[in-house]
Amino acid sequence: MGWIDITLSIVTIAVGIILTIVVMLQSSKTSQSSVTGSNTFYGSNKSKTLDGVLSKYTVVLALIFIVLCIATTISIMNG
Numbered sequence: 001m002g003w004i005d006i007t008l009s010i011v012t013i014a015v016g017i018i019l020t021i022v023v024m025l026q027s028s029k030t031s032q033s034s035v036t037g038s039n040t041f042y043g044s045n046k047s048k049t050l051d052g053v054l055s056k057y058t059v060v061l062a063l064i065f066i067v068l069c070i071a072t073t074i075s076i077m078n079g
Helices: 003-025 050-078
Strands: none
Touching: 003 050
16 A cells, blocks of 8 residues: 555545534434424525534535545555
8 A cells, every 4th residue: 555545545534534523413304393494594594504504514525535435446456
């Protein structure tokens, strides 16, 4: 394993840990009542709330994690 393989592996592990923490910080979707919807203040401003921000970070981190996993696999197979 070269330094690129080791670096990719370490970054992949770090992103995986951060992704796990961000997912665990999100509130449960089942705790919301079916009465609340997009007509409420919370529903219409969801992207500005902590849950909205964490949801966006989750998507971005998941995509980064997938790309890093693929890059690590290709790097190790070629190396």
